[in-house]
Amino acid sequence: MQAAEPSIFAKVKPQAPLLSVKGLSKCYGSRIGCADVSFDLWPGEVLGIVGESGSGKSTLLSCLAGHLAPDTGEVIFATASGPRDTVTMSEPERRRLARTDWAFVHQNPRDGLRMGVTAGGNVGERLMAVGARHYGTIRHAATDWLGRVEIDAGRIDDRPSAFSGGMQQRLQIARNLVTGPRLVFMDEPTGGLDVSVQARLLDLLRGLVREMGLSAIIVTHDLAVVRLLADRLMVMKSGHVVEQGLTDQVLDDPQHAYTQLLVSSVLQV
Amino acid sequence: MIRIDNLSKSFTLHNQGGAVIPVMQGASLHVGAGECVALVGASGAGKSTLMRMVWGNYLAASGSINVGGLDLVTATPREILALRREVLGYVSQFLRVVPRVPTVDVVAEPLLTLGMPQAQARARAETLLERLNIPRRLWSLSPTTFSGGEQQRVNIARGFAHPYPALLLDEPTASLDAANREVVLQLVEEAKARGAAILGIFHDEAARNRLCDRFVDVTRFTPQVAA
Numbered sequence: 185m186q187a188a189e190p191s192i193f194a195k196v197k198p199q200a201p202l203l204s205v206k207g208l209s210k211c212y213g214s215r216i217g218c219a220d221v222s223f224d225l226w227p228g229e230v231l232g233i234v235g236e237s238g239s240g241k242s243t244l245l246s247c248l249a250g251h252l253a254p255d256t257g258e259v260i261f262a263t264a265s266g267p268r269d270t271v272t273m274s275e276p277e278r279r280r281l282a283r284t285d286w287a288f289v290h291q292n293p294r295d296g297l298r299m300g301v302t303a304g305g306n307v308g309e310r311l312m313a314v315g316a317r318h319y320g321t322i323r324h325a326a327t328d329w330l331g332r333v334e335i336d337a338g339r340i341d342d343r344p345s346a347f348s349g350g351m352q353q354r355l356q357i358a359r360n361l362v363t364g365p366r367l368v369f370m371d372e373p374t375g376g377l378d379v380s381v382q383a384r385l386l387d388l389l390r391g392l393v394r395e396m397g398l399s400a401i402i403v404t405h406d407l408a409v410v411r412l413l414a415d416r417l418m419v420m421k422s423g424h425v426v427e428q429g430l431t432d433q434v435l436d437d438p439q440h441a442y443t444q445l446l447v448s449s450v451l452q453v
Numbered sequence: 454m455i456r457i458d459n460l461s462k463s464f465t466l467h468n469q470g471g472a473v474i475p476v477m478q479g480a481s482l483h484v485g486a487g488e489c490v491a492l493v494g495a496s497g498a499g500k501s502t503l504m505r506m507v508w509g510n511y512l513a514a515s516g517s518i519n520v521g522g523l524d525l526v527t528a529t530p531r532e533i534l535a536l537r538r539e540v541l542g543y544v545s546q547f548l549r550v551v552p553r554v555p556t557v558d559v560v561a562e563p564l565l566t567l568g569m570p571q572a573q574a575r576a577r578a579e580t581l582l583e584r585l586n587i588p589r590r591l592w593s594l595s596p597t598t599f600s601g602g603e604q605q606r607v608n609i610a611r612g613f614a615h616p617y618p619a620l621l622l623d624e625p626t627a628s629l630d631a632a633n634r635e636v637v638l639q640l641v642e643e644a645k646a647r648g649a650a651i652l653g654i655f656h657d658e659a660a661r662n663r664l665c666d667r668f669v670d671v672t673r674f675t676p677q678v679a680a
Contacts (some may be wrong), residue, residue: 226531383552390551394565412551416530430530432510439512441467448468 200262202227202367202399203248208257210247216423217243221257223418223428227366230393230400232414232431234407234446240423241403242371248401249288249369250278261285261367283313287360291372293352297344297359303330304340306359314363329358333388350381354388361392368400374409386412407450411435419443454619454650455484455507460516460526460674462502476502480516480674482652486618489641489651489664494671500654503671504621507652508543509533520619538566542617546624548596548604556599557582557592560610567615574614581610585636602628606637613640620644622653626660638663 201224210217218240225231233241246252248259250270259270261281270278282288290296297306307326308316316322327337333354335347344352353373360368373389374382390413393400404410410417410431418428419440427440438444460480466472477499484490492500505511507518509525518525521540523532537543542563550559560578565571582592585606591599596607605628612620625641626634634657641664645651655661661668 229531229534380553387551387554411549415534429512430509430533433512433530436505436510437464437512439465444467 199227200267201225202229202262203401204258204260204267205248206258206260208244208247208254208259210243210252210254216240218247218420219423221425223425225367225399225401227399228393228397229416230402230414232410232417233401233403233420234405234410234417235420236405236446239420241420243423244420245369245371245401245403249286250282251288283310284363285366287363287365287368289353289356289360289368289370289373291375293344293349293356296356297352299345300343302341302343303335303347303355306344306355307362310359310363325362326358329362330355333358334384350377350385353377353381353385357385357388361396361398364396366398368398370400370402370404372404373402374406375404382409389413407435407447419446454486454521455482455652456517456519457482457503457507458517458519460503460506460518461514461676462506462511463514475676477671477674478676480671482669484619484650484652486648486650487645488666489645489653491661491665491668492652492654492671493661493668494675498675499671501623503674504623504652504654508541508621509537538563539615540617541619541621542612542615543621544609544612544623544625546605546608546627548608550596552597553595555593556587556596556607559596559607560614563611563615577614578610581613582607584640585610586633602630602633605629606633609637609640613644616644616647617649619650620652622651622655624654624656626655626657634660 203225206222208221209219221244233244235241243252247254254271257271260267261270263281263285270281288296298309301309304323304326307329308322311322311325327340330337330340335351335354344355347355374385377385386409392398402410402414414431416429417431417434419426419434419442421442427434427438427443434443435447438447458481460477462477463473463475466474480503482490492503494500502511506513507520507525513526516526520536523536525533557575557578560581561574564574564577579592587603587606596604599607609625622641625637629637638660641651
């Protein structure tokens, strides 16, 4: 009866968190952006952040990704050379992280793509930013990634402005993932897409998380999306994290008044 | 393998005047390896609540739930995720999947998550789908458009893909015809034979009598309302 017991926890314990956030706060004047947020994200984990508009989700994501400087707190990332606080590191170092170990998928693909450059160029550019120089290799990697996000290879020389919204979003994901990041920040990645494209994108993201072992932090207001995609969930209200835990536990047995309201407000299809 | 001690649970409904509803008190049970235990009791007595606490999507107020050496009441989300990946399987009544994913991949997913090569995981998934009489022409389609009984069988195939040491079964034979019901009963018997600890809810009385070594009546865990 005890035979199978010790096996798994030996494997789980020794790792260190990929990202460790401690006491993160950001105010806009006297208004609270986000306040005293702390959590650990482990390799291969997907964390969902939900909450109503203005609850501080995007502020938090921007602080984590280094787009905004927090007022207080630490964001410790396990870099190749050991844990480092990304809030206090120099701007060039943070930018290097942003184009190697990190990726950021914007809600609006136009914010994450260069609209005047071809699809292949958009993907290849990120590779060149980390030192790839051989044209054939870059082109090959770009073609491979367009295929993975289900964009026809024949469209490689088209500009994103000629793509539909869903294709642009998939192109943005390809551009972000081509360099094999370890952590992806996503701001409403499926917002504004029609549901059939959403489903394909969800499947794509799940496959990538599984195959590449990447971790992701996803901000969304869509509870159905987090249920299918996120391992863990954080609920925000007025800048504060009011509840966090396993995704299905938070959704099925919400403890905080606001989470109960949120979960019971979803329309059934 | 599964041991529950003095478990209690209540719901607090903040948006309905803060009503506190105690639903379980002093629940204790134990399921050994190779054993199948049925939860019985009238509808609303708390069978599903207890099952969900073991799965970890309901929080307990006090007590302990030990599965394979981990106490779910105090475990971190990460430990529960690892437990679900490797030790604890769950066949729920409803199939919840990403739309448009082919059935064969839905069934293979738990194996892929454990790092099994794709070809091998798919082969295992196909064997199970074949056994559960899901027509081959449906394997490449998403199960979201399947009939209730077909979805149920896809769910069962997924739940039995990996040989979990502990299994939770919620009405595995509901909405199945006689032939498929028999296949499911055999799958459960094989799981018992390889040493899995199984905790289940079976409204199908014949199935319950055939599979289960013991019954636990959850009515005795229902808090007595002070009249």
